[in-house]
Amino acid sequence: MDTKRSGRGLRFRDYEHVLRMAGLFVLAVVAFLVWRSWMVPRDFGVYGHFRAGAIADAAVRTPLYAGQASCIECHGDVQQVRSSGRHAAIGCEACHGPLGQHARGQSDVAPVRPDPRIVCLTCHTARLGMPAAFPRIVVKEHSESGSCTECHKAHAPGLQ
Numbered sequence: 515m516d517t518k519r520s521g522r523g524l525r526f527r528d529y530e531h532v533l534r535m536a537g538l539f540v541l542a543v544v545a546f547l548v549w550r551s552w553m554v555p556r557d558f559g560v561y562g563h564f565r566a567g568a569i570a571d572a573a574v575r576t577p578l579y580a581g582q583a584s585c586i587e588c589h590g591d592v593q594q595v596r597s598s599g600r601h602a603a604i605g606c607e608a609c610h611g612p613l614g615q616h617a618r619g620q621s622d623v624a625p626v627r628p629d630p631r632i633v634c635l636t637c638h639t640a641r642l643g644m645p646a647a648f649p650r651i652v653v654k655e656h657s658e659s660g661s662c663t664e665c666h667k668a669h670a671p672g673l674q
C-alpha cells in the first residue's frame with residue numbers, strides 16, 4: 515500500500531472516475547424509463563400482462579378452424595359412423611385440416627379428401643415411447659403400398 519497517499523486521505527480526483535461511471539449509469543436508467551414509457555401501449559395491463567386492444571384485434575380475425583360442432587351440422591352422417599368407432603374422440607379437422615372457409619360456405623370448392631397414407635401414418639407409425647395401448651403398425655410389414663382405406667374405414671377404423 516502506498517503509505518504516503520493514504521496518509522493524505524482521498525482526494526476528489528481519486529474517485530472522480532467512479533462518479534462519472536455512476537452518472538452514466540443513472541442517465542442510462544433514465545433513458546430506458548423514458549423509452550419504455552414511450553414504447554409501451556397505453557392500454558397495456560388493463561386486464562393483465564397484455565395489451566387490452568389485442569382482444570378486439572384477435573376477434574376480427576377470421577378463424578381458420580370451424581370446430582367439430584359446426585361440421586356435424588351438415589355432415590351428421592359422418593358423425594354417426596364415427597360415434598361407434600375408436601376415432602370418435604378425434605376432431606374432424608385434426609385429419610381434414612382447417613376448414614373454416616368451407617364450413618362458413620365461403621368456398622365453392624369442396625375440400626379435398628385427405629390422402630389416407632399420409633394422415634393415418636402420422637399417428638400410427640410405430641415409434642419409440644408410444645403409450646403401450648396405442649394401436650401401431652410397422653408400415654413395411656403391415657401395408658407397404660395402397661390405401662389404408664381399402665381395409666379400414668377412416669371414420670370408424672376397426673375391422674367390423
Ligand code: HEC
Pocket residue numbers: 580581582584585586587588589606607610613614616617618619624625626627
Ligand atoms: C354448411 C354446411 C357444411 C358445413 C358446416 C361443413 N360442410 Fe363439408 N361439405 C358440405 C357440402 C354441401 C359438401 C359438398 C357435397 C358433398 O360432397 O357432400 C361438403 C363437402 C365436404 C368434404 C368433401 C366430401 C367429398 O365427398 O369429397 C369434406 C371432406 C368435408 N365437407 C368436410 C367438412 C368438415 C371437416 C367440416 C367442419 C370443419 C365441414 N365439412 C363443414 C357442407 C358443409
Ligand code: HEC
Pocket residue numbers: 582585586589592593596601604605606607608609610627628629630633663668669
Ligand atoms: C382419423 C382421421 C379423420 C377424422 C377424425 C375425420 N375424417 Fe373425414 N375423412 C378422413 C379420410 C382419410 C377421408 C378419405 C377417405 C378415403 O378417401 O377413403 C375422409 C373422408 C371424409 C368425407 C368424404 C365422404 C366420406 O364419408 O368418405 C367427409 C364428408 C368427411 N371425411 C367429413 C368428416 C367429418 C365431418 C369429420 C368429423 C365429424 C371427419 N371427417 C373426421 C379422415 C378423417
Ligand code: HEC
Pocket residue numbers: 600601604608609630633634635636637638648649662663666667668669671672673
Ligand atoms: C390424430 C391421430 C390419428 C389419426 C390421424 C388416425 N388415427 Fe387411428 N387411432 C387413433 C387413436 C388415438 C386410436 C385409439 C383410440 C382408442 O384408444 O380407443 C386409433 C385407433 C385406430 C385403429 C384401431 C381400431 C380398433 O378398433 O382396434 C385403427 C385400425 C386405426 N386407428 C386406423 C387408422 C387409419 C386407417 C387412419 C387413417 C384413415 C387413422 N387411424 C388415422 C389416432 C389416429
Ligand code: HEC
Pocket residue numbers: 630631634635638648649650651653656657660661662663664665666673
Ligand atoms: C389389406 C388390408 C389392410 C390394409 C391395406 C391396411 N390394414 Fe391395418 N389392419 C388390417 C388388419 C386385418 C388388422 C388387424 C390385424 C392386425 O393387427 O394386423 C389391422 C390393424 C391395424 C391397426 C391396429 C394395430 C393394433 O395394434 O391394434 C392399425 C393402427 C392399422 N391397421 C393401421 C393401418 C394403416 C395406417 C394402414 C395404411 C398405411 C393400414 N392399416 C392398411 C388390414 C389392413
